[in-house]
Amino acid sequence: MKSHDRHAEILAFVTVAKLGSFAAAATALGLTASATSRKLQALEARLNTRLLHRTTRQLSLTEAGAQYLARCERWLGDLRDADAELADLQSAVRGCLRVSVPLNVGRLMVVPNLPDFLARYPALDVDLDFSDQYVDLLGGRIDVAVRIGQLSDSRLVARKLADNRRLLVAAPHYLAAHGTPAHPAELSQHSCLHYAYYQDGDIWRLHRGQETVEVSVAGRIRANNGEALYESALAGFGILKTAQWTLAPALRDGRLLPVLDDWHFAPSAVWAVYPSNRYLSPKVRAFIDFFAGRYAA
Template sequence: MDGFSAIPVFVAVVESGGFSPAARSLGISKSAVSKRVNQLEQHLGVKLLHRTTRKLSLTEAGKHYFEHAAKAHNAAKDAEDAVAQLQGEPQGLLRINTPMSFGRLHIAPLIAEFLTRYPKISIDMMMDDKVNDLVAEGFDLAIRAGDLPDSSLIVRKLAPLNSVLCASPAYLELHGSPTQIEQLSQHNCLQFSYSQDVKEWTFMRDGQSQSIEVKGNYRVNNSEALRDAMLQGLGIGRLPTFVAGPDIKAGRLVTLLDEFKMPNKTIHAVFAERQYLPAKVRAFIDFAVEYLAADQPYWELE
């Protein structure tokens, strides 16, 4: 077997931490990944991985091999990207990771026009509110909402991420509108599971922050599901304006405590640092900026 051809498979296994995630990122079966790694070990005459039921770890030989294999793999990707730039028209498979609600509401509607403009590109998009490892999962780029952990990823700002406190007119008619932050403790506060401050909400006013511990009978990991409950009068919640904007404009939701703001965040496009940015990635980022980038995003305009 040609050991060089197994490098992408071995690197994917190490970077993703297992055969199953490597198989997903490579688009092949788990058994095919395992077979290629076994063949590579036989070809080299050494064991590269310690395998247990819970995790994989590199052997001493595996550590040395991975150090050089990763460099070779990155060099091969740079070579492909350099050639692709000479081909002019962007092409190839573009794998995108985006949050569920933002992806469905504001990225998915752009896909048809993007693919019409760039017919040689095909897209594989995964919408997931959990933050996936861009490199390990094999994504070309991701849309990230909110704070970004320190990393080697390259960031391109797309739009501000503004959130509002709101409720339906039906809920407010029954329970009244809070006029002070402290009064939120008396209301049914619906919560987004993936928030960093699920039970303690923080607001800003005149440069000062104020937090309040809240409670409620519904917690969910999707902003649109949270909005649905609010529209049905279940309680008060925090929603990004990219979800709540149309309902606020139509009067189905009412903003509350407008003098208090939630901490400012940003929606970014992120991608791995590459010597030669693939034309397909650059094309999509420029396209997204064309439609989404603005100090006041279109979903907040009257």
């Protein structure tokens, strides 16, 4: 059976059940009463179930028909919502979109792509709130936030934008002066540049195959800004744990070198999060779809 035939049968059943007669349903659907009746008969035959009791005076739902009607009404409602959301996406992506982003993510991943995003949606403005702290989306009137790592706020819906592989790196002159660690346990003997908002605190957990090592790290510099730690690593102040996508230029030209590159951290990701609502704003959907597609590419 073609999907549009099944949809027409279900629509006929719901309309007959709600209006209580084939004649009224036929008028609402723009069909003849006999055509409407045939669609209902075809639906009952396909389901092998009687959905309506028919008498010369009235129609009434069977027990199975009542249950099926409730399901069909929800399905048709969801289908209408989906159609409306797609239409809104093209016609109603307008106004001001407030986005919360961590500093480095905003600088390296969001801002460079904004010209293409805004060119696609000329009626939309973007208000960027740069902060490495978790902003309360509901209290701060934020439409969508970009976040990294584990998510814990159950009031929010999340969509993955990109993987977030984390590496250990250090400047060549730091490693020349202090040695290159051969095992994660040796990190405790080094100056490690620590990001204040790491969810696992001062404990770094590294994995290799089935082996896991936890090491407590310390160093001379601790900051709540990833860019400051990146510059500190370039200056030779210690070993930095950071996302691979922040490192491409420095690794390419040798200003930073990988450390313990046969070990890895647990998988992490970059997420778009937004308040949990049944209907997603067209401007938020546009932002998420655009950046998810851009990062996937």
